[in-house]
Amino acid sequence: MKNDKIQEIIDQCLNQFPCTVDVRYDEPMKNHTTFKVGGLADCMLCPDGEGFTSFCKELLNRAEDTDIPVFVLGGGANIVVSDNGIRGIVLDTGLWKTESLLKMSEEEFVFKSGTVVDKAVELSAAEGLGGLEFLAGMPGTIGGAVWMNARCYGGEIADVLSWAEIICKEQGSYVVKRISAGQGFGYKLSPFQKMDCLIINAAFKLKKDDKEKLLSVIAKYRKDRQEKGHYLFPCAGSVFKNNHDFGKPTGQLIDEIGLKGYKIGGAQIAPFHGNIIINTGNASAKDIRSLVDDVAEKVKTATGFVLEPEIIFAGQW
Ligand SMILES: Cc1cc2nc3c(=O)[nH]c(=O)nc-3n(C[C@H](O)[C@H](O)[C@H](O)COP(=O)(O)OP(=O)(O)OC[C@H]3O[C@@H](n4cnc5c(N)ncnc54)[C@H](O)[C@@H]3O)c2cc1C
Numbered sequence: 377m378k379n380d381k382i383q384e385i386i387d388q389c390l391n392q393f394p395c396t397v398d399v400r401y402d403e404p405m406k407n408h409t410t411f412k413v414g415g416l417a418d419c420m421l422c423p424d425g426e427g428f429t430s431f432c433k434e435l436l437n438r439a440e441d442t443d444i445p446v447f448v449l450g451g452g453a454n455i456v457v458s459d460n461g462i463r464g465i466v467l468d469t470g471l472w473k474t475e476s477l478l479k480m481s482e483e484e485f486v487f488k489s490g491t492v493v494d495k496a497v498e499l500s501a502a503e504g505l506g507g508l509e510f511l512a513g514m515p516g517t518i519g520g521a522v523w524m525n526a527r528c529y530g531g532e533i534a535d536v537l538s539w540a541e542i543i544c545k546e547q548g549s550y551v552v553k554r555i556s557a558g559q560g561f562g563y564k565l566s567p568f569q570k571m572d573c574l575i576i577n578a579a580f581k582l583k584k585d586d587k588e589k590l591l592s593v594i595a596k597y598r599k600d601r602q603e604k605g606h607y608l609f610p611c612a613g614s615v616f617k618n619n620h621d622f623g624k625p626t627g628q629l630i631d632e633i634g635l636k637g638y639k640i641g642g643a644q645i646a647p648f649h650g651n652i653i654i655n656t657g658n659a660s661a662k663d664i665r666s667l668v669d670d671v672a673e674k675v676k677t678a679t680g681f682v683l684e685p686e687i688i689f690a691g692q693w
Pocket residue numbers: 410447448449450451452453454455469489490514515516517518519520521522523524525526527528573574575576606607611612613614688
C-alpha cells in the first residue's frame with residue numbers, strides 16, 4: 377500500500393488533533409508478536425498522550441474513507457501474523473499505558489488499553505484490591521484481554537469488567553462510546569469482536585482484600601505458568617479452544633493421538649503441552665498455520681471432533 381497515502385492521513389489527523397505518534401514504515405511484525413513470526417506491516421503507528429482518543433477516532437474515520445485497512449495491536453500474544461505481513465496501518469496501543477490506578481467509584485478502577493495485563497494485576501494488588509489476580513503472568517494488554525474475554529484459573533474478564541470505552545462505527549462513522557459489561561460474552565467471546573472497534577479504556581470491579589493474600593495468589597499463578605513451560609519458547613498460549621463435548625481438555629485429546637512433539641518446519645506441538653505450538657527458532661507463520669491445520673485434520677480423523685483455533689491469523693494470508 378502506498379505509504380504517501382498513509383502519511384497524508386496521519387498528517388491530517390495530527391494537524392487536527394496533535395498528539396505524540398511514533399510512525400514506522402515496513403515494520404517487521406515478528407518483533408511485535410510473542411510467536412516471533414510475521415512479515416512487514418506497511419505502517420505501524422504508536423500514538424500516545426492526551427490526544428490519543430481524538431487522534432485515533434479521526435484516523436479510523438479517514439482510513440475508512442480512503443480504504444486503508446487498520447489492524448489494532450495489543451501485546452501480540454494471541455496472533456499469528458502472516459509472512460506476507462499486514463497491509464495498511466497497524467495501530468499499536470502499547471504506549472497507551474496506566475501507570476497508577478484511576479479510581480472511578482468505590483469499586484471501579486480504570487486501565488488504559490495498552491497496559492500490560494500483569495502490570496494491572498500488580499498495580500491492583502499493591503493497593504490491596506482484588507479481582508484481577510486470575511490474570512497473573514498472562515502475556516498481553518488490557519485491551520487484548522477484554523477483546524478476547526481472556527480466561528484462566530477459573531476466572532474470565534467478563535466476571536470483573538464494569539465497562540469499556542471504545543471507538544466504534546455507528547451510522548457510517550467512528551464515534552466514542554461507553555459499553556457496559558453484560559451481554560455478548562461467552563467462552564473466548566466478547567461483544568467487541570463483532571463491533572469493528574478500538575478499546576481505549578476498561579473499568580474493572582475490584583474489591584478491598586488482604587494485600588499479602590493477593591500477592592501470594594499472584595505468585596502461585598506465575599509459578600504455575602513457569603512450571604508448565606509457558607515462557608520457554610515463543611508461542612501464543614493455547615492454540616485451540618476447549619470444548620465440553622470432547623470430555624477432556626483439547627491438549628489431552630491432541631496428546632492421546634500421539635502428536636506431542638510433532639513438527640512442521642520450525643513449528644512444533646510443545647513436547648510438554650498438547651495445546652501449545654512453539655516456535656523452535658526458525659518457524660515461519662506458514663509453518664505454524666500448516667501445523668494448526670494438520671493437527672485439526674488428524675484430530676478429526678482420529679476422534680471425529682472439530683477443533684476451533686483460539687489464536688487469530690492476522691494479515692495477508
Ligand atoms: C505464554 C502464553 C500464555 C497464555 N495464556 C493464556 C491464558 O491462560 N488465557 C487466555 O485467555 N489467553 C492466554 N494467552 C493468550 C493471550 O495472552 C491473550 O489472548 C491476551 O488477552 C491477548 O492480548 P494481546 O494484548 O496480546 O492481544 P493481541 O494478540 O495483540 O490481539 C488479539 C486480538 O485482540 C484485538 N485487540 C487487541 N487490543 C485491542 C484493543 N485495544 N482494541 C480492540 N481490539 C484489540 C486484536 O486486534 C486481535 O484481534 C497466552 C499467551 C501466551 C503467549
